[in-house]
Amino acid sequence: MELVVCSSKSERTMGEASGFPSDVIEEILSRLDAQSVMRCKCVCKSWLSLITHPGFKHRHLKNQVPGAFVRNYDVSRAFSFHRHNSSNDQNPHQMWDYPCPNIDHVVTRRNTLSLRVVGCENGVICFSFRDVVYLCNPAIRKLTKLHSPPPSPLPPPAATADPTTYIYGLGYDTLTDDFKVVSLAGRQQGAELINFFKRGNLVGVYSLRSHSWKTLEMPDLFSASSSIVLTHPSSTFICSVVVNGSIHWLVDYGRPDEERFLDSVGIVAFDMSTECGVGKLCIWWHVGDPSAMAGASVQASLSSLKQDLSQGKSPAHFSGKVRLYATGLCSFICSSFKSSFLGCLNGWIMMLHVVIAG
Amino acid sequence: MSSSSTTTTTTRLLMLKASDGVTFEVEEAVATKLGAINNMVEEEGSEDLICLPNVNGKFLGMVLEWCKKHANNNTNSDKGNDEVNKWWDKEFVMDLDQNTLYHLLMAADYLSGTELVDLLTEKVASMIRGKKVEEIRETFKIKSDFLPGQEEEIRKKNSWAFE
Numbered sequence: 210m211e212l213v214v215c216s217s218k219s220e221r222t223m224g225e226a227s228g229f230p231s232d233v234i235e236e237i238l239s240r241l242d243a244q245s246v247m248r249c250k251c252v253c254k255s256w257l258s259l260i261t262h263p264g265f266k267h268r269h270l271k272n273q274v275p276g277a278f279v280r281n282y283d284v285s286r287a288f289s290f291h292r293h294n295s296s297n298d299q300n301p302h303q304m305w306d307y308p309c310p311n312i313d314h315v316v317t318r319r320n321t322l323s324l325r326v327v328g329c330e331n332g333v334i335c336f337s338f339r340d341v342v343y344l345c346n347p348a349i350r351k352l353t354k355l356h357s358p359p360p361s362p363l364p365p366p367a368a369t370a371d372p373t374t375y376i377y378g379l380g381y382d383t384l385t386d387d388f389k390v391v392s393l394a395g396r397q398q399g400a401e402l403i404n405f406f407k408r409g410n411l412v413g414v415y416s417l418r419s420h421s422w423k424t425l426e427m428p429d430l431f432s433a434s435s436s437i438v439l440t441h442p443s444s445t446f447i448c449s450v451v452v453n454g455s456i457h458w459l460v461d462y463g464r465p466d467e468e469r470f471l472d473s474v475g476i477v478a479f480d481m482s483t484e485c486g487v488g489k490l491c492i493w494w495h496v497g498d499p500s501a502m503a504g505a506s507v508q509a510s511l512s513s514l515k516q517d518l519s520q521g522k523s524p525a526h527f528s529g530k531v532r533l534y535a536t537g538l539c540s541f542i543c544s545s546f547k548s549s550f551l552g553c554l555n556g557w558i559m560m561l562h563v564v565i566a567g
Numbered sequence: 568m569s570s571s572s573t574t575t576t577t578t579r580l581l582m583l584k585a586s587d588g589v590t591f592e593v594e595e596a597v598a599t600k601l602g603a604i605n606n607m608v609e610e611e612g613s614e615d616l617i618c619l620p621n622v623n624g625k626f627l628g629m630v631l632e633w634c635k636k637h638a639n640n641n642t643n644s645d646k647g648n649d650e651v652n653k654w655w656d657k658e659f660v661m662d663l664d665q666n667t668l669y670h671l672l673m674a675a676d677y678l679s680g681t682e683l684v685d686l687l688t689e690k691v692a693s694m695i696r697g698k699k700v701e702e703i704r705e706t707f708k709i710k711s712d713f714l715p716g717q718e719e720e721i722r723k724k725n726s727w728a729f730e
Contacts, residue, residue: 228669228707233676233688240692247728250721251700254712257721350727 235259239268243348267386270332328379328449328456333388335379342377342390344417356420359392359413371396376405378449378456382481388417391449391456391479393427406430406477430477455480581608582616583631589624590616593631600634602679619678626667626674633659633683660690665706700729 229237238249238260246269250257259265327335327342336343342355359375378391392413395405404410410427449456456479579595581604598617599605607617619627636655663671668690675683695703704711711718722729 229672230676233672233684236684236688237691237695240689241696244728245696245698247725248698248700249695249703250725251713251718252703252707252711253709349725 231255231259235265235268239265239272243269247349263386327377327390328451330379330388330451331381333379333381335377335390337375337377340373340375342392342415344379344388344390353417355390355415357422359394359415360411360422360424361394371398371403373397374402376458378458378479380449380451380454380456380479380481383454384482385416385418389456389481390415390417392422393458454482580615583627584616584618585622585624585627586620587623589627591624591627591631593635594638597631597634597638600638600680600682601630602681604678606679621677622674623670626670629667629671630674630678630680630683633686634680637682656686660686663690 234256238246238256241249246260250260327337329335332346332348334345334347336345340358342359344353344355345351359377361373373394374397376393376395378393380389380391381387382389390413392415393405394410394413395407396403406427408427408429411424412427413422413424415422449458451457458477580592581595581598583591583593583598583604585591595608599608604617622630637652660668668687672684672687672691675687694706698706703709
């Protein structure tokens with residue numbers, strides 16, 4: 210008996226100028242850097258309409274991994290590179306590197322400790338500088354400032370009260386094709402950061418599409434512990450990482466327990482996809498009382514946790530003077546003075562780290 | 568090339584017939600590197616002759632050569648073999664002229680040879696990357712069909728990309 214392979218593909222329109230069917234052209238163009246794609250818009254009408262289609266934009270963004278070199282608390286360069294292609298790595302280290310012309314006004318060198326990298330997601334990197342939040346897409350050299358500051362916590366701080374400070378998270382909601390910035394507000398009291406997870410606090414959720422904040426109330430995350438204190442140095446550098454549609458923060462915190470002060474590590478998650486459109490917060494995981502454990506076992510718990518998060522990819526820890534943030538779907542580097550939290554580390558990101566540190 | 572002395576006993580052979588009547592006898596493990604053939608073998612079971620009216624013999628031969636290489640190396644996959652594969656792939660696409668590249672990519676796409684499509688589309692992408700608009704048009708023999716002024720407008724919007 211004979212069989213004939215006649216895929217539906219044979220009936221595709223062949224009107225494309227280059228002779229390739231449009232899905233093949235799309236595959237080709239999605240492998241290019243943003244600059245080449247911009248140029249391809251000018252080649253002919255069919256390429257232009259293919260590139261300007263929202264589906265292509267999304268596909269292309271997913272292939273771009275943004276990053277920034279953070280050195281001495283300023284952003285020296287923003288860059289973007291193409292996701293490593295498993296079957297063909299003739300150019301595994303292809304990177305498009307920009308001096309980040311628009312970043313200059315974000316950073317003033319005199320102000321240290323003010324610039325934070327919030328996170329990277331879907332081609333976009335998010336910075337905050339003195340509670341102004343910036344979104345940067347290095348591939349197309351675009352920098353956007355959020356239109357308004359995040360909502361203040363309740364009750365509003367008096368003039369003399371401890372200053373309000375924020376933790377941010379960045380996520381991309383695929384359902385609504387929208388970037389979300391989540392703000393958690395707290396107070397700085399001397400060297401301590403307090404009230405971030407106080408029940409009833411306002412949590413801000415910014416939608417880049419609508420250019421506005423929505424709010425929700427902080428639920429009772431850490432039950433019966435009104436006095437969560439974020440351990441200062443690390444909380445200044447809390448970054449977010451998105452896994453499975455939720456924004457996650459690794460939180461180092463302490464709380465008084467009778468005579469002792471307990472150090473704990475937890476993960477707070479924000480689910481962007483809940484039906485009300487605002488999302489919800491929950492504690493995803495936390496180590497109850499690490500003071501009872503050896504340091505090594507805390508590290509081990511974190512490792513297994515991260516393994517869960519990234520679905521089987523191996524974690525690692527590092528710390529260094531130069532912090533490099535870069536993220537892909539599951540890769541994220543965030544290092545702070547106290548704890549190092551590092552997602553699955555691609556060899557080439559590590560390589561960049563070594564180059565910079567060396 | 569096929570030095571598969573270890574797997575002779577249970578290997579099933581398939582006949583593939585190209586549009587120009589040329590036939591190829593290949594091991595099932597090789598042919599099923601192609602998604603279209605894999606589907607057919609899984610769904611239809613025991614057919615031995617498969618006709619491929621959209622690919623001519625020359626390009627089907629090249630596709631199968633690639634499959635053979637990758638099927639062999641899959642059986643004992645270690646790091647070293649991976650390196651050999653990459654090197655071999657590089658050689659495979661290095662000297663392809665544009666006409667061959669076009670037909671090969673069309674054949675790979677038609678046969679759903681995903682990895683081969685990746686390899687070839689990357690090769691085409693490398694011919695576009697960093698090139699000027701005029702160079703791209705020339706390479707792919709594309710005529711601009713924009714109205715006067717349209718192209719300038721696009722350039723103006725993203726002038727940094729054309730520096």
